[in-house]
Amino acid sequence: MAKHRISVTVNGTAREAEVESRLLLVHLIREVFRLTGTHIGCDTSHCGVCTVLLDGQAVKSCTVLAVQADGSSVSTVEGLEQGGKLHPVQEAFTEKHALQCGYCTPGMLMTCSALLERNKQPSEQEIREAISGNLCRCTGYLNIVKAVQHAAERMRAS
């Protein structure tokens, strides 16, 4: 089976890799690029712990082929922090206790950061709908919703 040479911009850095057709994007990120912040959970596109941004869109990276990301930009949780400063949504998650075990957190952060990019003032309902493809089995979502509202306020203020 033919291999494909691909170029992907990962968290702003141009990367290259030679991949088998069947390699999944999440495996490219974790095993080739060694960015293990992106997790693998259900592996069947339900739980959302593998969420990354593909050209700015939140997607489940267990259900995208690595070769499909050729020429695209991929953002992972490692890229949220900029210049040593946490993203407002990361800060809000710590302040509002939006995580316990932390397994869902990277995916939650990516989905929530994408939401705040396109909606500066999401309602509680909009936040709950946006994270409906990301499962958290610890928090009951209450503090996650509060954290996103808090991050939105902080981003509007700055």
Add this chain to the structure above:
Amino acid sequence: MIPAPFDYHRPGTLDEAIGLLARYGAEAKVLSGGMSLLPTLKLRLGSYAHLVDINRIPGLEYIQEERGLLRIGAGTRQATLERSELIRTKYPILGDAVPMIADPLVRNRATLGGNLANGDPANDGPAIAIALGAELIVKGRGGERVIPANRFYKSLYTTELKGDEILIEIRIPVPPAKSGGAYRKLKRKTGDFAAAAVAVQLTLDARGAVERAGIALTNVGPTPIEAVKAQQFISGKTPDENNIPETARLAAQAASPSADRRGSVEYKREMARVLAARAIKTALDRAERS
């Protein structure tokens, strides 16, 4: 989980894609959003030696209303439909349905064309296309063909698409004045397929009687089901508290569900009846206000 090995092709044009499908025949599969295909390959429920990725072919993502037709490119993402003001305001049947498909992350990739061409009776698009009286435009080596949505689905995962054909466009007649639609879906949780769902599109005449009724069912049989008897029964009548329940009963009668973890045969048929009545009432209300 890792799919069995396959070759990946990324054609830049539709003709190139059709050529690949023609060359590899039954060993090839079109990769659109991939939200059904990739899980199928990962779970090894199916395998193909060649995937033909149509995501980079220009000109497959659009929503346009012109000359009495709403034309939607087959590559249009569900998320794009969900955010479209035109769809939300003028096509509430789609406005109802799209936010209930899978979850927001899946809808960022999933395409309307994939939902329709997949041939899975659990997909929501087919019943809606049938209720709307849509036509599906497919293209292969022999050129384009126009297939009415209600004649597209032959059996489980089997459609009218030939091996070298790709669904390229969905054409929906722009609903006339006094039209309204609704989609009612029962599911256990976000991301689940329907236990049952019903699509209804009504057009009323000047007296308030039903001029055209489209009624179709999701996931209660091996294919999407057009509830022909229900459509015929309500046509020409002014919907009221007597004939709406009878229409819903006839719609549920068209279902042939099988029992699974979403419920028994009896439960699913009963839910189809309840959802049909609700969808008819909402569609009627919307038609009267349009």
